[in-house]
Amino acid sequence: MENKKLPENLSGVHIHFVGIKGTGMAALVEIFYHNGSIITGSDVSEKFYTDEILSQLKIIPTVFSEDNITKDIQYVVYSSAYKIDKNPELIKAVELKIPCLLYSEALGQYSNLAYSCGVCGVHGKTSTTGLAGTILSELDLPSQVLAGSVINSFGGKCTYTSKNFAESASKKNSYFVAETCEYQRHFMSFCPQKIILTSVESDHQDYYPHYEDIRDAFVDYICKLPKNGDLIYCIDDKGCVDTVNELKKHRDDINLIPYGFTAFGDYRISELKLENEKQSFNISCLGNAELSVPGKHEVLDSVAAVALI
Known part of the structure; x- marks a missing residue:
């Protein structure tokens, strides 16, 4: 070959x-x-x-x-x-x-050509990836985003490519955000510089018969981060917290960035309320924010995307 x-x-x-x-x-x-x-x-x-x-x-x-x-x-x-x-x-x-x-191999090899960020988790990775792409579309950055389903703000497609992407002198100067799948450890081909972890729980029991099996797969994936790489994780999710605690047994050089309603630091969410059919809330580092889509989980996903960008 x-x-x-x-x-x-x-x-x-x-x-x-x-x-x-x-x-x-x-x-x-x-x-x-x-x-x-x-x-x-x-x-x-x-x-x-x-x-x-x-x-x-x-x-x-x-x-x-x-x-x-x-x-x-x-x-x-x-x-x-x-x-x-x-x-x-x-x-x-x-x-x-x-x-x-x-x-998965082709996606992984492509990710190695750019500054790549992997979005993973049993739930929430598609909407988080879509929200990250929506934010990037408002910024003057050469970027591409790949989600696991159609995203409305991507024009009914699964991907977003910035208008200035082709002008980038090198892919190493561009950003690539991709939804990465835990099934059969497909995400192990990906080469992340940053990772978002949205949730961890038992799933795909044909491949991961026990909870510890899927948790350890996420740990192995996170260990692919370079020294001082960022792990952005939902501190409100019990499985994420457990995964981070297990990670600490293997790596002590990863920047841990929590987000959520119980988070400490820049990405703590507070003052959530529904006003005029929009969700209004506060992010510690940014102040007041609004979201037009319903659901507390969407608030979490949006703050994860903010933390990534």
């Missing part, structure tokens, strides 16, 4: 996506498209909501066939729903010695 490492400059690089209609895959297509990559892809014939997203990029998926794999393809990215020794396109790609990367 050839070198699987993605180049820093993705402009003009031909990447073929196997399972291109998946939510995460289509989102990664958008990210690579805005880096100037040449994108092709395949999937089943059934229509999905991602067909509309792909059509806006002038990408028309083909049905799976080994004929779709040609020598001009430089990389293949594939969904974990397909096996490299079963799918006809992946079999052909291996025969042609085209580098094949799982979605």
Whole structure:
């Protein structure tokens, strides 16, 4: 197999996506498209909501066939729903010695090219990622954001790319915020400089039969932070607090930044009330804030996004 490492400059690089209609895959297509990559892809014939997203990029998926794999393809990215020794396109790609990367591997390699921030947690990671992107869209910073679902403020897409992203001299000068998934430890491929941890509890019991298993996966992920890296965590969540306490047994060089109603420091939330169909609250470091979406959990997610940016 050839070198699987993605180049820093993705402009003009031909990447073929196997399972291109998946939510995460289509989102990664958008990210690579805005880096100037040449994108092709395949999937089943059934229509999905991602067909509309792909059509806006002038990408028309083909049905799976080994004929779709040609020598001009430089990389293949594939969904974990397909096996490299079963799918006809992946079999052909291996025969042609085209580098094949799982979605999580491709996302992880891309994250290593920028100043990347991972958003994780059993609940709340999608809305937190979306809120972080909404804040970034108001700032003059070269940035991209990838969420695990459609975000209204992203124009009904799963990603956001700033208007000045292409002008950045190097991806190391740009920000990349991504929702990172704990299932099967997929987030271990990601290369974070900062992490938001929204919640930890027992989940995905087919892979994590005990609570300690999933907690320890989050600990391992957080340990990927560099020295003096930031962990922004919800102090109101019992599982987050437990995870941080376990983390302290392994690392003492990570900056711990709590947020929540019981937090100390800059990101303490207080004075929450509902006024004129908006949630009004106070953030210690900023003062009064308002949120148009309902739910106490959305207040927590918004403050996590503020702490990240």
